[in-house]
Amino acid sequence: MGGKSQITVIRLGHRPGRDERMTTHVGLTARALGADEVIIANASQSCETVRDITDRFGGPFEVTETAEPLSIIEGWDGTIVHLTMYGLAIQDVEAEIRDHYQEGESLLVVVGAEKVPFDVYEAADYNVGVTNQPHSEVASLAVFLDRLFEGEELGQEWEDADRVVVPKETGKRVEKR
Amino acid sequence: MGGKSQITVIRLGHRPGRDERMTTHVGLTARALGADEVIIANASQSCETVRDITDRFGGPFEVTETAEPLSIIEGWDGTIVHLTMYGLAIQDVEAEIRDHYQEGESLLVVVGAEKVPFDVYEAADYNVGVTNQPHSEVASLAVFLDRLFEGEELGQEWEDADRVVVPKETGKRVEKR
Numbered sequence: 604m605g606g607k608s609q610i611t612v613i614r615l616g617h618r619p620g621r622d623e624r625m626t627t628h629v630g631l632t633a634r635a636l637g638a639d640e641v642i643i644a645n646a647s648q649s650c651e652t653v654r655d656i657t658d659r660f661g662g663p664f665e666v667t668e669t670a671e672p673l674s675i676i677e678g679w680d681g682t683i684v685h686l687t688m689y690g691l692a693i694q695d696v697e698a699e700i701r702d703h704y705q706e707g708e709s710l711l712v713v714v715g716a717e718k719v720p721f722d723v724y725e726a727a728d729y730n731v732g733v734t735n736q737p738h739s740e741v742a743s744l745a746v747f748l749d750r751l752f753e754g755e756e757l758g759q760e761w762e763d764a765d766r767v768v769v770p771k772e773t774g775k776r777v778e779k780r
Numbered sequence: 781m782g783g784k785s786q787i788t789v790i791r792l793g794h795r796p797g798r799d800e801r802m803t804t805h806v807g808l809t810a811r812a813l814g815a816d817e818v819i820i821a822n823a824s825q826s827c828e829t830v831r832d833i834t835d836r837f838g839g840p841f842e843v844t845e846t847a848e849p850l851s852i853i854e855g856w857d858g859t860i861v862h863l864t865m866y867g868l869a870i871q872d873v874e875a876e877i878r879d880h881y882q883e884g885e886s887l888l889v890v891v892g893a894e895k896v897p898f899d900v901y902e903a904a905d906y907n908v909g910v911t912n913q914p915h916s917e918v919a920s921l922a923v924f925l926d927r928l929f930e931g932e933e934l935g936q937e938w939e940d941a942d943r944v945v946v947p948k949e950t951g952k953r954v955e956k957r
Contacts, residue, residue, distance in 0.1 A: 624802060628916035635915035636923075656914055689945055689952040694934050724950050733922075734934055735945035737833055738812035739805035745910075745919035746813075746926050757871050757911055768866055768912035773901050775866040 604637040604752065604759055608681075609709045612744065615672050615716050615723070616644035622716055627652050628741045629714050630666065636748040637756030638712070640665035644672040661761025676726050681709030683727045686743045687719065690730035697750050700729055704751065712747065714740045781814040781929065781936055785858075786886045789921065792849050792893050792900070793821035799893055804829045805918045806891050807843065813925040814933030815889070817842035821849040838938025853903050858886030860904045863920045864896065867907030874927050877906055881928065889924065891917045 604610070612633035614626050626646045630653035633641040643650050643666070650668045657664045669675060676683060682703040704710050713723055724730055733743040748756060761767075769776040781787070789810035791803050803823045807830035810818040820827050820843070827845045834841045846852060853860060859880040881887050890900060901907055910920040925933060938944075946953040 622801065624799065625805070628802070628918060631913075631915040632919040635911045635913035636919065660913055689948055689954075691947045691949060692934065694931060721951070724952075727950075730948070730950060732945075732947055734812045734936075735947055736808075736812035736837055736938075738808040739918050739922070741805060741916050741918040742809040742813065742922035745916070745922045749923050749926065754871060757869065759911075761913075768909075770868045770909060770912055771866055771907070772868060773904075773907060774898070775901075777866075 604639065604756055607705050608707045609640070610638040610704070610712065611640040611642060611709065612638045612712045612714060613642040613672055613675060614644060614714045615719060616646075623649055625741065629744060631656060632741055632745050633748075634664045636745055637752050637759060638748065639663070640667065642667045642669050642672070642675060644669055659765045661764030663762060673720065673722060676711065676713060676723060679711045681711060682729070683711045683713065684729045684731055684747070685713040685715070685719075685723055685727035686733065686740065686747060687715060687724070687730050688732050688735050688737055690732040692735075693731050693733050693747060693750060696729055696731055700731075701751055712744065714744055716740070781816065781933055784882050785884045786817070787815040787881070787889065788817040788819060788886065789815045789889045789891060790819040790849055790852060791821060791891045792896060793823075800826055802918065806921060808833060809918055809922050810925075811841045813922055814929050814936060815925065816840070817844065819844045819846050819849070819852060821846055836942045838941030840939060850897065850899060853888065853890060853900060856888045858888060859906070860888045860890065861906045861908055861924070862890040862892070862900055862904035863910065863917065863924060864892060864901070864907050865909050865912050865914055867909040869912075870908050870910050870924060870927060873906055873908055878928055889921065891921055893917070
């Protein structure tokens with residue numbers, strides 16, 4: 604978001620053919636709600652969709668594909684947050700995480716898929732639960748980012764957009780730029 | 781959430797075979813983040829999954845399947861919020877919507893799928909955008925509920941749970957009840 608430091612979201616691999624659409628939504632949510640980059644494990648179609656949206660609706664936002672998500676996590680220089688229903692309550696740890704961000708540390712937000720390896724829990728500086736209930740990694744990411752940025756991401760300006768949606772009480776209005 | 785009034789989330793029909801998993805995540809997010817009920821159009825498998833999670837992790841939470849989502853919307857007695865990237869900014873309208881809720885009006889939150897009929901935009905008291913960017917209906921629902929309840933939903937107690945996840949710094953802890 605051009606903020607104090609870099610926020611990267613990394614989406615671990617999903618079972619082939621099963622969760623590609625969910626992975627796309629993780630990428631689009633990362634972009635829309637203020638992250639600077641998404642790294643996606645083994646999902647070319649999702650990467651393409653998120654890049655296409657960035658081309659049309661603006662950036663800056665980076666999309667990177669990787670075959671080695673665990674190496675990225677293990678080599679990360681900064682703070683690692685792993686979103687998991689088994690983690691500590693977001694409302695208890697968000698202020699501390701925000702401090703790291705505001706002090707200029709690069710933040711890596713790990714979004715799992717099925718069966719997250721135990722190494723990820725250990726590599727994380729914070730295992731964070733948006734409730735301890737089973738729901739959705741997309742929902743958890745959204746609430747996490749909205750709280751991290753305290754809503755500032757909602758007023759974000761986009762650069763190089765081809766089109767801009769103008770808020771409307773009823774109906775749809777899209778302007779070409 | 782046993783709050784001041786009833787919050788129902790309704791998920792419009794998705795194209796068969798395409799977004800069933802997304803629909804399940806809408807239902808699970810509604811439950812985890814404080815809604816009282818989800819109504820799902822034509823997706824028996826999603827209904828079953830959300831009911832199964834409610835049986836195991838607790839309630840109260842209602843799951844209803846419908847073949848006629850538009851009739852429910854058009855006959856709704858209360859406030860209707862439609863989440864759409866074309867709508868008014870959530871940060872501008874959330875306080876007003878919260879007032880309706882706190883005054884005891886039943887709230888229907890409409891979550892679209894592909895191609896939402898124009899009737900829905902017209903039936904809604906509020907068309908609300910969680911940003912005007914394309915991302916995810918699951919993300920929008922999550923941010924909407926977290927803001928509506930101002931985070932109170934995160935501390936919700938669950939009744940009749942078979943199992944409870946205990947927040948943990950590293951790893952997983954689930955207790956059977």
